[in-house]
Amino acid sequence: MAALPEGTPCWVDAMFTDLEGAKSFYGDVLGWTFGEASSEYGNYTQAYAGGKAVAAVVPPMPGQEGTSQWCLYLASPDADATAQKIREQGGEVLMEPMQVGDFGTMVLGRDPSGVVFGVWQPGVHGGFEAPPEQSGAFCWAEVFTREPEKSDAFFPGVFGYGVQQMQDDTMDFRVYNLGERPALGRMKMTEEFPPEVPAYINVYFNVPDCDDAVAKATKRGGALRFGPMDTPFGRFAALSDPQGANFSVIDMTRTEGEMPRMTDVT
Template identity: 35%
Template sequence: MTAVQVRVAHGTPCWVSLMTHDVERAKAFYGPLLDWSFTPGPTELGAYVRASLHGARVAGIGLAPERPDLPAEWTTYFAVDSADSASARVRDCGGTVAVGPLENGRAGRLAIAADLSGAFFGLWEGRDHLGWEVVGEPGAPVWSELVTNDEPLAAAFYGSVFQRQVVHADPSAVARGEEDATLRVEGHRVAGLRQTTDLRDGPPRWRIYFAVGDAELTVRQCAALGGSVLVGPADTPYGRVARLADPEGGRFSVVELPVLGLSPA
């Protein structure tokens, strides 16, 4: 596997980061589960490490503020040409900018925002750090999907914030288990939006999928490492999927390769 840094197009997911109350515990879980190794990252915003898959950077893990009401959570970051301009559009569309925009050392400029339903996401204006260096390989991110109780409202919000097209799926495709809509960049599907009233996976949020070679094995490893199984494994139009949680409750999903049509690149 060759690590490649590529500046992805504005409006495209480019990075995922876990905020946790115990970085070492998270490393002990995700390292063996997804075959990650870790190196120090920027510390301007607190303790932070970058996870690598065979030398290619794929994700980050940072120390959350000491607030008992703040759960461990994964965040999807979207590449933007300007974190300041994108943050202004978030506010104009009725969303909230909770953090930033601010500098993250020489790596880039970021903001953390929430949409109208309260789902959090990140904005990343990369400089030295452009984002993940591999996707779609076992252990790497493969897809981000908004789970929301108001997909039409979310579609209008994200289409306006990123100034990109949102395409709604045919009802027959939704009935087969596909997303209700997809965010498109230059004609390519880059993220999904799914309408749901299923509360098993918590309130509206961006659900992150990591590719794995064997979903059943990953589920067993997750339990052995102190995590939990929320749903699955189950077959979907995109492969066999399980929804999991780490020992601190941080939620994520895995999808067994081969994955057809589920690429954020």
């Protein structure tokens, strides 16, 4: 398998106090199935869409209980070097490079605006197996921050992203690119976000019907935060699961409107 370019989103996982509840919720909303829990690695449990690995869920370690949150991992050929760049760019290394058996090496970092993210140097676990177009698969992510200038300096500084600004007076939105390919979005959090909501990375999962996914999520105790809304990228909605983890669903086949104009940021 070819190595992913540095900075490519390659995996997502989340801690859930009620692991069985999370499996039941995402199994219903996204159609996921789950593998056997790995007791050697804290009951880490992989999720599958169409038989292909798309995410993982895990119970919290003692003392780490709290609101659940999805963590996005960005690919790195050298976790130690990336940890050093995180520090050099003003970020914080929350967990030093840790080898996870022969699966790979992970790092947890935080950007200067408070956004927590993971770094993954692949071993035998290369990351997502399902393509973004597959139902239930990860397909996009956006950095939500109240201090966009900090994130805009940090993430390109660590991962070498090119940056483009969306020409839209109603929102401050940028795209971090790897070559010609978009890697991540960056959205400035507005006053609509309660002050207690920290900066975070919002992950998107592909669904065949956005409204159906929203109906299933809310019926199962999830909360609708925004949408459903038609966009040039697809029909999407922002949700929180019953344990507080934010995520979005998008039907990428249902598009409306013209693609926004983007300009390069020097």
